[in-house]
Amino acid sequence: MKYIVCLKQVPDTMDVKVDPVTKRIVREGVPSILNPYDYYALEEGLRLKERFGGTTVAITMGPPQAEAVLKEAISLGADEAYLLSDRAFAGSDTLATSYTLAQAIRKIGEFSIILCGREAMDGSTGQVGPELAEHLEIPVITYVSKIINVTENDMECVRLLEDHYETLKSPLPAVITVIKEINEPRLPSLKGMLRAKKTQIPVWTKQDIGGNDLQYGQDGSPTKVVEIWRPEIKKEGKIIKGEPDELAEAIYQELKKLGAA
Amino acid sequence: MEIIVNKDKCTGCRVCVDVCPVGAITLDNDGKAQIDERCSFCRLCVKECPENAIEIVGEEKKKSETDLNQYKGIWFFAEQKHGKLSHVSFELCGISLKLAETLKEEVCGVIFGSKCDEMAQELFNRGANKVYVVEDESLDEFRQDIYVCLMTELIKKYKPNIVLASATMIGRSFIPQTAARLKTGLTADCTDLAIDPDTKLLQQIRPTYGGNLMAKIVCENHRPQMATIRPKAVEEAKPTGNNSGIIVKDNFASFNATCRVDLISKEAVEQTIDLQEAEIIVSGGRGLGDGKNFEMIRKLAELIGGAVGASRAAVDSGWIPYPHQVGQTGKTVKPKIYIACGISGAIQHLAGMSTSDYIIAINKDPDAPIFKVANLGIVGDIFEVIPKLIQKLESKR
Ligand SMILES: Cc1cc2nc3c(=O)[nH]c(=O)nc-3n(C[C@H](O)[C@H](O)[C@H](O)COP(=O)(O)OP(=O)(O)OC[C@H]3O[C@@H](n4cnc5c(N)ncnc54)[C@H](O)[C@@H]3O)c2cc1C
Numbered sequence: 001m002k003y004i005v006c007l008k009q010v011p012d013t014m015d016v017k018v019d020p021v022t023k024r025i026v027r028e029g030v031p032s033i034l035n036p037y038d039y040y041a042l043e044e045g046l047r048l049k050e051r052f053g054g055t056t057v058a059i060t061m062g063p064p065q066a067e068a069v070l071k072e073a074i075s076l077g078a079d080e081a082y083l084l085s086d087r088a089f090a091g092s093d094t095l096a097t098s099y100t101l102a103q104a105i106r107k108i109g110e111f112s113i114i115l116c117g118r119e120a121m122d123g124s125t126g127q128v129g130p131e132l133a134e135h136l137e138i139p140v141i142t143y144v145s146k147i148i149n150v151t152e153n154d155m156e157c158v159r160l161l162e163d164h165y166e167t168l169k170s171p172l173p174a175v176i177t178v179i180k181e182i183n184e185p186r187l188p189s190l191k192g193m194l195r196a197k198k199t200q201i202p203v204w205t206k207q208d209i210g211g212n213d214l215q216y217g218q219d220g221s222p223t224k225v226v227e228i229w230r231p232e233i234k235k236e237g238k239i240i241k242g243e244p245d246e247l248a249e250a251i252y253q254e255l256k257k258l259g260a261a
Numbered sequence: 262m263e264i265i266v267n268k269d270k271c272t273g274c275r276v277c278v279d280v281c282p283v284g285a286i287t288l289d290n291d292g293k294a295q296i297d298e299r300c301s302f303c304r305l306c307v308k309e310c311p312e313n314a315i316e317i318v319g320e321e322k323k324k325s326e327t328d329l330n331q332y333k334g335i336w337f338f339a340e341q342k343h344g345k346l347s348h349v350s351f352e353l354c355g356i357s358l359k360l361a362e363t364l365k366e367e368v369c370g371v372i373f374g375s376k377c378d379e380m381a382q383e384l385f386n387r388g389a390n391k392v393y394v395v396e397d398e399s400l401d402e403f404r405q406d407i408y409v410c411l412m413t414e415l416i417k418k419y420k421p422n423i424v425l426a427s428a429t430m431i432g433r434s435f436i437p438q439t440a441a442r443l444k445t446g447l448t449a450d451c452t453d454l455a456i457d458p459d460t461k462l463l464q465q466i467r468p469t470y471g472g473n474l475m476a477k478i479v480c481e482n483h484r485p486q487m488a489t490i491r492p493k494a495v496e497e498a499k500p501t502g503n504n505s506g507i508i509v510k511d512n513f514a515s516f517n518a519t520c521r522v523d524l525i526s527k528e529a530v531e532q533t534i535d536l537q538e539a540e541i542i543v544s545g546g547r548g549l550g551d552g553k554n555f556e557m558i559r560k561l562a563e564l565i566g567g568a569v570g571a572s573r574a575a576v577d578s579g580w581i582p583y584p585h586q587v588g589q590t591g592k593t594v595k596p597k598i599y600i601a602c603g604i605s606g607a608i609q610h611l612a613g614m615s616t617s618d619y620i621i622a623i624n625k626d627p628d629a630p631i632f633k634v635a636n637l638g639i640v641g642d643i644f645e646v647i648p649k650l651i652q653k654l655e656s657k658r
């Protein structure tokens with residue numbers, strides 16, 4: 001049984017530096033990291049292998065630099081990894097991204113479960129998992145919090161939906177997207193890191209994965225970003241300083257006006 | 262498609278380096294901008310470059326083969342729980358009516374469930390012109406495969422121009438698969454929508470990069486134009502008193518819908534707090550310093566009939582469980598009163614509460630960004646101010 005984990009490299013928005021002199025945000029060298037949610041997908045992919053046997057395969061679509069997240073996956077215990085990288089993939093929206101992943105997965109061959117993160121920290125659409133399932137014509141279960149059992153033909157798992165959990169049984173192969181609750185990701189081992197260092201990661205281009213030219217990259221992307229800007233946040237408010245009692249009184253009066261006190 | 266820097270125009274001013282959200286721009290040996298393959302084509306550098314030295318080339322306009330004009334009408338998926346429409350349905354109705362003002366097309370709700378007539382009436386009351394209904398006992402339960410099948414087939418049959426759904430867990434689960442089956446675009450988690458007066462295209466506005474940037478997205482050559490809308494981001498449609506409209510019923514059996522996945526059992530999440538329904542929220546952040554200090558927040562909330570919220574820093578510290586988190590990766594809320602105590606106002610927190618009707622912030626740092634969104638900003642120590650406030654509320658009751 002093969003478990004395929006989809007990983008995305010994202011910019012580390014937490015790690016924004018401010019130039020001490022100019023006070024401007026320094027973006028140069030914003031580090032790229034593995035999407036935080038994808039650690040949970042990867043961990044679950046590794047646990048599936050440990051519990052039910054099989055192999056864990058990591059894939060990512062991205063620029064050559066994205067190889068780093070695959071190396072990380074190998075250091076954590078993934079058996080194989082493939083980098084999907086081609087200028088032709090540039091400008092992909094979620095429909096084209098999921099198509100590209102689907103084509104690569106078809107090439108990998110037989111598989112049992114595909115694991116995705118709940119959403120990527122940068123694009124954060126959460127659409128790639130469900131769209132990937134559609135391209136492969138297999139079921140998808142979103143927001144999975146627990147995998148109860150896996151056999152050759154099916155899987156039992158628990159998923160969160162707004163205000164309740166559902167226990168579901170799905171035929172395999174299937175796609176799942178996972179939430180944080182599912183596990184506690186492991187740390188890389190020294191042995192794993194050495195293995196990652198030595199591993200050559202195959203790079204697949206559009207040629208390698210075949211399919212329909214018009215479904216890749218910008219051509220295969222119905223949505224288009226036409227404008228982008230920084231949000232302006234500004235409200236006409238009053239700011240007051242003073243003794244704690246005055247301040248508490250100001251809030252009290254306001255609450256009274258608003259009918260809450 | 263490629264992004265290029267005109268090295269003759271580039272002055273090496275670094276504006277692009279600073280604005281690039283993915284850090285893909287650096288200066289080369291000649292001090293000119295160079296863009297690596299991490300570029301996500303967000304176009305911020307193109308817009309910000311003072312010399313207009315950056316452009317995107319090779320973006321050919323391909324015309325759509327299908328006749329886009331045959332697609333008419335603004336649809337929204339009306340979510341329901343136990344036979345009652347949820348508030349997000351009215352929000353979708355509200356934004357659809359706003360779009361209809363410019364687009365001049367019908368506003369139509371879509372309901373799946375067992376007893377839909379009453380819910381349809383409610384949508385007419387809120388201003389919808391038409392409601393598409395598929396009725397069956399089994400549809401009260403969300404089932405991915407079935408919902409995708411019904412939605413796709415209805416869209417193929419009636420050809421709406423625009424299809425909206427809420428970015429709830431249900432919407433974010435089945436709408437992407439529906440869009441993929443229809444091979445059309447889907448914009449996620451929008452906070453606003455508009456119609457371009459010239460092209461009549463749907464302009465879809467959404468936060469990205471952790472809320473640090475806003476993007477406007479269009480879907481030019483595919484129909485329908487689809488989007489999910491963040492709960493509480495847009496105004497609900499108000500009741501009009503009008504109760505007439507057209508109900509279009511399609512027979513459930515005619516869809517031959519089957520679900521590959523079996524539902525074995527259901528279990529309610531323990532002690533859910535409905536932050537999104539609360540009219541008053543008192544939230545605590547890292548400034549509380551310790552989990553036990555949430556007692557003070559709870560007390561204040563209780564006295565004014567509010568619910569308790571929190572920043573991610575407070576949740577990550579283990580002071581309060583995740584369902585209380587407000588923000589980008591927590592709940593989006595829009596209460597009448599939001600009181601932020603010891604919360605700095607990071608952009609991801611603001612993303613979840615900045616549209617609240619009235620915001621009170623208590624923070625000892627006068628430069629805290631939370632004050633930018635506050636109607637009433639209190640520069641002070643929460644441990645001094647809140648106990649005093651509690652006293653006042655208790656004594657003057
Ligand atoms: C400003 C901006 C706004 C955008 N808005 C939209 C939009 O509204 N709709 C739209 O269709 N596209 C949009 N895109 C494009 C979208 O970001 C890309 O298609 C991206 O490759 C995937 O989407 P995501 O980051 O939202 O991933 P998500 O769908 O949030 O990712 C979920 C999971 O899918 C897997 N995954 C995602 N990407 C990859 C990958 N490259 N390789 C391997 N696994 C992956 C991971 O497991 C991940 O955890 C936008 C792009 C930009 C720059």
Ligand SMILES: Cc1cc2nc3c(=O)[nH]c(=O)nc-3n(C[C@H](O)[C@H](O)[C@H](O)COP(=O)(O)OP(=O)(O)OC[C@H]3O[C@@H](n4cnc5c(N)ncnc54)[C@H](O)[C@@H]3O)c2cc1C
Nearest residue numbers: 546547548572573574588589590591603604605609625643
């Ligand atoms: C992708 C992503 C998603 C995120 N999602 C969310 C989210 O959903 N929700 C969220 O909240 N955050 C989110 N964050 C985290 C966010 O960036 C901030 O780190 C977080 O909101 C900070 O919480 P805070 O304001 O409580 O803590 P801090 O930023 O540490 O602020 C504490 C504040 O308390 C004040 N203070 C301290 N002591 C006192 C006192 N005695 N009296 C008065 N004031 C005092 C300080 O002046 C300070 O302003 C996200 C981050 C990322 C990158």
